[in-house]
Amino acid sequence: MNTNRHHLKAKFTGKVGDMPGTLTFPDDALKPKIVVYSYNADEVQSSSGSDIEVILKQFKKCPKHTHWIKINGIGDAQLIEKIGELLNINVLVLEDIANTHQRPKFDEYDGYVFATSRIIEFDDKHEITSSQFAAIVKDDIIITFEENYEKRFDVVVTRLKAGKGAIRTAGPGYMCYALMDTIIDQYFVVLADIGEALDTLEDRLYEKADKSIMYDSQHLKRALIMMRRVSWPERDKINDMIRSESALITPEVKTYLRDAYDHCIHIMDVTDSYKEITTSVMDLYLSMVSNRMNEIMKVLTIISVIFMPLTFIAGIYGMNFQRQDDKGHVIPDNMPELYMHHAYPVCVAIMILIAGVQLWYFTKKGWFSKL
Structure with missing residues (x-):
C-alpha cells in the first residue's frame, strides 16, 4: 500500500x-x-x-x-x-x-x-x-x-x-x-x-x-x-x-x-x-539506527586508536628544534635522531610496526568480527 x-x-x-x-x-x-x-x-x-x-x-x-x-x-x-x-x-x-x-x-x-x-x-x-x-x-x-x-x-x-x-x-x-x-x-x-x-x-x-x-x-x-x-x-x-x-x-x-x-x-x-x-x-x-551508529563509532574509534601513536610520533619529530646554534655548536638534547642516517625509513617502519601490533591485538580480541 x-x-x-x-x-x-x-x-x-x-x-x-x-x-x-x-x-x-x-x-x-x-x-x-x-x-x-x-x-x-x-x-x-x-x-x-x-x-x-x-x-x-x-x-x-x-x-x-x-x-x-x-x-x-x-x-x-x-x-x-x-x-x-x-x-x-x-x-x-x-x-x-x-x-x-x-x-x-x-x-x-x-x-x-x-x-x-x-x-x-x-x-x-x-x-x-x-x-x-x-x-x-x-x-x-x-x-x-x-x-x-x-x-x-x-x-x-x-x-x-x-x-x-x-x-x-x-x-x-x-x-x-x-x-x-x-x-x-x-x-x-x-x-x-x-x-x-x-x-x-x-x-x-x-x-x-x-x-x-x-x-x-x-x-x-x-x-x-x-x-x-x-x-x-x-x-x-x-x-x-x-x-x-x-x-x-x-x-x-x-x-x-x-x-x-x-x-x-x-x-x-x-x-x-x-x-x-x-x-x-x-x-x-x-x-537498528542506534546500533548502526554504534558500529560506525566503533570503526572510527579503532581508526583513531591506530593513528593516535603514529600522530604522536609524527608530532614529536615535526617540531623544528635546531641541532646546532648559529656558531656551529651542537645544542644538547635537541633531537639527535634528526641527523641519523636512514632515520626516516626507520621511523616509518616503527610506525608500521606499532599499527600492525594494534591490528593484531584488535583481531585477537575479536573486535573486527563484531563490526
Whole structure:
C-alpha cells in the first residue's frame, strides 16, 4: 500500500456561541442527490431527484411501502429544514446532520430514533478519509444522509432488489442495521490494507532501513488512531441500540446487532494489535539506527586508536628544534635522531610496526568480527 501522509479531517462548521439547533453547513458541502426506494415483500420501486417533491410523490405513489430515502450531499439547508418539518424532526437532530463532525451515537426521540456513524476509507489517492453517515428511522421510513456521492451502499441496494433475507420485511430498523453493518465491513477493508502495509514495512525494515520507514510508520499509526476513535463509539452506539426499548429496533434486529457488536470488538482488537506492531516497528527501526551508529563509532574509534601513536610520533619529530646554534655548536638534547642516517625509513617502519601490533591485538580480541 502506497500511503500518503495526508489526512482529510471533519472540521467543526459552526460558530462558538451559536444557538442550539442552528444549521451551519460546510462550505464545500455538495448539493443533494435524492433516491427513494419504496419496498415491501412483493416489489421495489424507486425514483430520484434533487428536492423534496420526489419524496412527496413517492409517498403518494407507494402508501403501503417502507421507504428508504437516500440523500447524498447535504449542501441544501432548505431541503433539510423541509424534511424536518415534514417528519416533525427535532432541530437538534437537523443540526447534527449539518455538522458533520459528530461521533457515532444513537439517540431516541418521540416516534423516531437517530443514529450516526463514521465512514472510514481510502480514496483514489490512497488518502484516508472520514465522513459522516446519519440515519433517521420512523415508522416505515428511514432517511439516510451522506456527505458525498460515493456509491458505497450499492450492495445493500442489490440485496433490496433481490429480496433475499429479511431486508424487505424486517422494517426500517433492519435497513438501518444493514447500512451500519456495511460501514463496519468497510472498517475490515481498511484494516486489511493497513495490515498489508505493515507487512511491507517490516520487510523493508529487514532489507534496508531508511528514514522513510519512520514516516510511514507514523502515518499508519495515525490511521489506526482514527480507526480506534470511531470503533469504540461505534461499539457503544450498537450497544445502546441493543438495549433500546424503542419499537423501531425490533428483537429480530437486535439479534443482528449483536453480531455487528462482535464485529466492532474484533475491529478494536485488530486495531490495538496493529498499533502495537506499528510502535514495535518504529522502536526496532530506532534500535537498528542506534546500533548502526554504534558500529560506525566503533570503526572510527579503532581508526583513531591506530593513528593516535603514529600522530604522536609524527608530532614529536615535526617540531623544528635546531641541532646546532648559529656558531656551529651542537645544542644538547635537541633531537639527535634528526641527523641519523636512514632515520626516516626507520621511523616509518616503527610506525608500521606499532599499527600492525594494534591490528593484531584488535583481531585477537575479536573486535573486527563484531563490526
